[in-house]
Amino acid sequence: MPSPSSIEDREAHWVEWATGCVSALLVLSMIGFIFFEAVTDGHKPPDLGIVITSRNPVAGGYRVTFDIANRSTATAAGVVVRGEILNGGNPLETTDVTFDYVPAESKSTGVILFSQDPGDRGIRIRATAYTDP
Amino acid sequence: MESRIGREAPEGSRKFLVGIGRGAAGALLFGLPMLMTMELWQLGFYMERSRLLLLVLVNIPLLIALAHRVGFEKTYTLAQACRDAAIAYGLGIVMSALILVLLGDIKTSMPMSEIIGKISIQAVAASIGALLGRSQLADHTGSGGDQDDDGGKGEDAVRDRMSGNYGHELFLMAVGALFLNLNIAPTEEIILISYKMTAWHALFAIVASIAIMHAFVYAVAFKGTHQMSAAAPRWHVLVRFTLPGYVVAMAVSFFVLWLFGRLDGKAVSQMVMSSIVLSFPGAIGAAAARLIL
Structure with missing residues (x-):
């Protein structure tokens, strides 16, 4: 059923052209950005780095907060992070936490809860495993 | 219900009750997919409250504008549109609450914050x-039709509302995109898909979204199909309507993903990727809204 005067038939208002041009520019620049990413993507595996941001005793244990950053352009899934209290190089207590995803070039935050205060013993937190999404 | 749909003399209160019934049915029809999605229940308690507040507030002007367009009754004044929007929001809240209770997702032992949170998210789509x-x-057979402003018969009314109509089209596209996005954005699949896709996939997804959007409105002859003018080249309509529509769908996708905390801590490239994934259904929703509403 062609309607006698659809909105497309009318003389275009200049606002319509302005909106259209800005939109075209936005879409094209987005395509350009992604195209650049596609071309420069080196297919590097996920590169995970962990930084402890805070550690403090809590009721019934000890809390260590950390950031896990992925510097690569590939996302890691099911990332297992293991926290250990070290006693002269040997783990005294071990706790695991799993991140569903650590997205490419992004950062996630996690917490490990130990049952004891490590005191002046060392703490080691490292990623032990991940899968491809 | 059938007997009520038939043409009848407009008796005020009965007609209004039928309207309420249809509204409730619509809330069910459009709200159930969300009401039965686990991620949305969870969002009810962990979603950041400032963002939830924003969502709940944004819904108000949106409903008023939409009510002005489709209306419980045929609305022409702002006051009537506000009344209809309020009724729709109220219906959305009541229906959401009832269904969540029915599904055993709301229990009296839960904290008030969780109960209200769950209902308010659902109420947006339901309304x-x-x-x-x-x-x-x-029933569209009644006199007056369905306020289709395309059928303005070329009188000066059409000319007066010219730029208003254009804004209207963009608004309808935003509503269509928002509606589909609200259903899909909370699921984990959106981010999972964006992680599985490479940049090349994303490029094709953009082109496909725009092509489908354009084809949906201009090639497939659904009800209310927009006609391309014979005089102007085809790319005119692409630039004036489809591309702005895609940008609107993209913006709505970005907004909804941000609302649900799906963009937190992510790099710009990952934000763009997730938005492109969500814009795919969003663009189809936007195109559909132009045709249906």
């Missing part, structure tokens, strides 16, 4: 559904 239900389930 849009209530308005659409009133419009789409209604």
Whole structure:
């Protein structure tokens, strides 16, 4: 059923052209950005780095907060992070936490809860495993 | 219900009750997919409250504008549109609450914050559904038709509302995109898909979204199909309507993903990727809204 005067038939208002041009520019620049990413993507595996941001005793244990950053352009899934209290190089207590995803070039935050205060013993937190999404 | 749909003398209160019934049916029809999604229940308690507040507030002007367009009754004044929007929002809240209780997702032992959170998220989509239900389930054979402003018969009224109509088209596209996005954005699949896709996939997804959007409105002859002018080249319509529509769908996708905390801590490239994934259904929703509403 062609309607006698659809909105497309009318003389275009200049606002319509302005909106259209800005939109075209936005879409094209987005395509350009992604195209650049596609071309420069080196297919590097996920590169995970962990930084402890805070550690403090809590009721019934000890809390260590950390950031896990992925510097690569590939996302890691099911990332297992293991926290250990070290006693002269040997783990005294071990706790695991799993991140569903650590997205490419992004950062996630996690917490490990130990049952004891490590005191002046060392703490080691490292990623032990991940899968491809 | 069938007997009520038939043409009848407009007796005020009965007609209004039928409208309420259709609204409730619309809230159910459009709200159930969300009401039965686990991620949305969880969002009810962990979603950041400032963002939830924003969502709940943004819904108000949106409903009023939409009510002005489709209406519980045929609305022409702002006051009537506000009344209809309020009824739709109210229906959305009541229906969401009832269904969540029915599904055992709301229990009296839960904290108030969780109960209200769960209902308020669901009420947004359900209230849009209530308005659409009133419009789409209604009988269009009655006099006056369905306020289709394309049928303005070339009188000067059309000319006066020219730029208003254009804004209207963009608004409808935003509503269509928002509606589909609200259903899909909370699921984990959106981010999972964006992680699985490479940049090349994303490029094709953009082109496909725009192509489908354009084809949906201009090639496939659904009800209310927009006609391309014979005089102007085809790319005119692409630039004036489809591309702005895609940008609107993209913006709505970005907004909804941000609302649900799906963009937190992510790099710009990952934000763009997730938005492109969500814009795919969003663009189809936007195109559909132009045709249906």
